Amino acid sequence: MVDINNSIYCPLCGTLTKDYRIWVKTDVGNILRCKICDLGFLDIKDSKLAINKNELYNARTYYKLIDGLQQYLHGRYKKQLKVIKKYTISDAKILDIGCSIGLFLKTASSYGFIPFGYDINKINLIKAEKLFGINVVNDNYLEEETYDLFFDVITIWDVLEHMADPITFLSKLLFKLKSGGLLVVQCPNMDSYEFLRFGRHWNWLIPGDHLLFYTIKTLNHVLVKTGFKPILIKPISEGYAFSNALLSIDKKDPTLIFNRILVKILKRVKIKFNNKGIHVPVEKLIGVYGKILQYIKHTGKNSNLILIIAQKP
Secondary structure, eight states, X not given: OOOTTSOEEETTTXXXXXXXXXXXXXXXXXXXXXXXXXXXXXXXSOGGGSOOHHHHTTSHHHHHHXXXXXXXXXXXXXXXXXXXXXXXXXXXXXXXXXXXXXXXXXXXXXXXXXXXXXXXXXXXXXXXXXXXXXXXXXXXXXXXXXXTTOEEEEEEETOGGGOSOHHHHHHHHHTTEEEXXXXXEEEEOTTSHHHHHHGGGOTTTOBTTXXXXXXXXXXXXXXXXXXXXXXXXXXXXXXXXXXXXXXXXXXXXXXXXXXXXXXXXXXXXXXXXXXXXXXXXXXXXXXXXXXXXXXXXXXXXXXXEEEEEEEOO
16 A cells, blocks of 8 residues: 555565556556556455455366356467477476366376466365366475475466465476476556556456456566576467457447457357257357457457466576
């Protein structure tokens, strides 16, 4: 929170600063941007408005969403793992932090990785272990010597933006990797065309659930400051997310109106075919449509996600 002297603590600079500006105004609080390092962070005005993560990730709708997206996610994970495989050994021990029910690790197993998973939601961990045989690590994994210099790869997909203190977290994580081990980080890109267009309505913003807001510059800075050496920086465009972002914006724009009508038709088609026992890959179709829109709307502009692979020296 901003104190009575109009100072606020910047997690990246590590100091109290008055050198900030309001980046985005939201119902939960203002997203501030440090003028020194450019990191964005949420100044929550009312903790009651912040999202309860336990309720969010235990909700029936959350599991229903995952179930509906399994095929889409499997395709996404295969692409991610093909990139990771270029930089690591065979039979690598991989830890996925924020593993949910273990779908990414299930796919990783098929690529020869030895899977370990952690999630704040214990129901997720039970499912991951029971359904896919994932090796589950406990809440104290950052403190346990058992995992020191243990992992070849650690992945944190869309997790770092949830953490109020990434510096402490990543500094501890460094000691869990073997020398030459990889850290793979993905998070939303605040320099993206989509944020510039949708602002507070951007569906990757999620203030209250997300606490920090990165650009390529600031994410790279965080990794270097905690001892990692970035070896690959890759902007990622999520077509499915882009379609959903367009769907959520209520403006009288021909593209947005057509998008809403098209997606509603596709979802109704899916329900009708599902009732007949026929699977229609609606999410994949929406993703392809989103990719086409991205190509038309912001070719050459910044993508909605950042992927960085960094190495422990």
